[in-house]
Amino acid sequence: MAEQTAQGSYVEAGEFKRDTNYVPTRITRDGADGFTPEAGRYRLVVARACPWANRAVIVRRLLGLEDAISMGMCGPTHDARSWTFDLDPGGRDPVLGYERLQEAYLALDPDYPKGITVPALVDVTTGKLVTNDYPQMTLDLSTEWGDLHREGAPDLYPEALRDEIDEMAYRNFTEVNNGVYRCGFAGSQQAYDTAYDRLFTRLDHLEEHLSTRRYLVGDTVTEADVRLFTTLVRFDAVYHGHFKCNRQKLVEMPVLWAYTRDLFQTPGFGDTTDFVQIKQHYYLTHTDINPTRIVPKGPDVRGFLTPHGRDELGGRPFGDGTPPGPPTPDEVVPAENWVPTA
Incomplete structure (x- = not known):
């Protein structure tokens, strides 16, 4: 019998299990999944509290992608449904217009069955989640977004x-x-x-x-x-x-x-x-x-x-x-x- 715990994870037979099946869509130069790096098209939604999201925040800053990828900030807490934009005026993300990150997930799949996790890259033009695959996300920021890196950006994945x-x-x-x-x-x-x-x-x-x-x-x-x-x-x-x-x-x-x-x-x-x-x-x-x-x-x-x-x-x-x-x-x-x- 599995017991639900932190978002995207559960406890089974006493052992914590992390659900690592994320939305695998990638943003790549060749656009194989239908998405290419474009300045202003995507919003990185994070929470500073989350270690997985903190990775994306660090990489984005080291590579100088702030002007290319805007960043939405959720508050430090969430409920069973979702991370929320409670730090923003009126409790809504000023770019996406959402109160909850869940809205971007449901825009992609109205029956989305898994936990609502950060970091998440959202297509600003549609309001839909593109990916929450955080391990691949930061690698792609290094390898696929090179044309938009700042001058002097380090090679984090030589x-x-x-x-x-x-x-x-x-x-x-x-x-x-x-x-x-x-x-x-x-x-x-x-x-x-x-x-x-x-x-x-x-x-x-x-x-x-x-x-x-x-x-x-x-x-x-x-x-x-x-x-x-x-x-x-x-x-x-x-x-x-x-x-x-x-x-x-x-x-x-x-x-x-x-x-x-x-x-x-x-x-x-x-x-x-x-x-x-x-x-x-x-x-x-x-x-x-x-x-x-x-x-x-x-x-x-x-x-x-x-x-x-x-x-x-x-x-x-x-x-x-x-x-x-x-x-x-x-x-x-x-x-x-x-x-x-x-």
């Missing part, structure tokens, strides 16, 4: 390293990105114990792997780093306590803590992170885990701005490219939500 990046990303997904959820939503002690052991076995491996190299693959930031970062940056604020991933905090794993600080201080990473929304999402939405809906005040995240020393390992975050400029004014994370001063 062809010579793709097999290595894919393998690293897959292992980190099964054990870490999804592993924290397998701990948090475990429906039995055995399922939790297994997920916990797998998670920290992988984190120990990454601690060793990153002790002699600045980035996961090669000597520049790649897709693999983006994918791991969005879990690590949430670890102490959410996963350590809320999801019972409590063998150690991130700040107690010296290599991973320094690695995360290095990325956090890299333009496009920390400045897209909203700790207030992150905590609100997990602690207010998961009432089965946190029935009181009390949002913790900590942890103190000012440590993310302390020196990391990782540059001594060499490497250049953007390779032959350049850092992105500052966020556009309407996409700046409030300072008190990014790194609170007290």
Whole structure:
């Protein structure tokens, strides 16, 4: 018997299962699925709270696609039906006119049977969902949208390293990105114990792997780093306590803590992170885990701005490219939500 839990997932026989069957439509140069990269045609709908959506926000910013792909922002919480645009005036997305992201899914398929997930790319001309396949989405932003990248955009998915990046990303997904959820939503002690052991076995491996190299693959930031970062940056604020991933905090794993600080201080990473929304999402939405809906005040995240020393390992975050400029004014994370001063 399967029990529904987080959107797009369920618990079966005590073990958390993520439904990874997304709408597979792609936006590609050849238009094989009927969609080609076009400036202004698509809207990326995200929630800053969501680690999967945070990936797309980071990649879009690193590649300088802000002018080509507009971004709609859902609030940090959702109900059983959908993510909502409660941050916008009148509770409606100003471009799509929708109150709920669900409306874009139903415009594509009135009988859409699965969870309403972010990130989602929506065709502004029709109001219909194009895809919510977040792993492929960010790869396509790198490989299919090149004509619209900013000058100096980094190569986040270099062809010579793709097999290595894919393998690293897959292992980190099964054990870490999804592993924290397998701990948090475990429906039995055995399922939790297994997920916990797998998670920290992988984190120990990454601690060793990153002790002699600045980035996961090669000597520049790649897709693999983006994918791991969005879990690590949430670890102490959410996963350590809320999801019972409590063998150690991130700040107690010296290599991973320094690695995360290095990325956090890299333009496009920390400045897209909203700790207030992150905590609100997990602690207010998961009432089965946190029935009181009390949002913790900590942890103190000012440590993310302390020196990391990782540059001594060499490497250049953007390779032959350049850092992105500052966020556009309407996409700046409030300072008190990014790194609170007290």
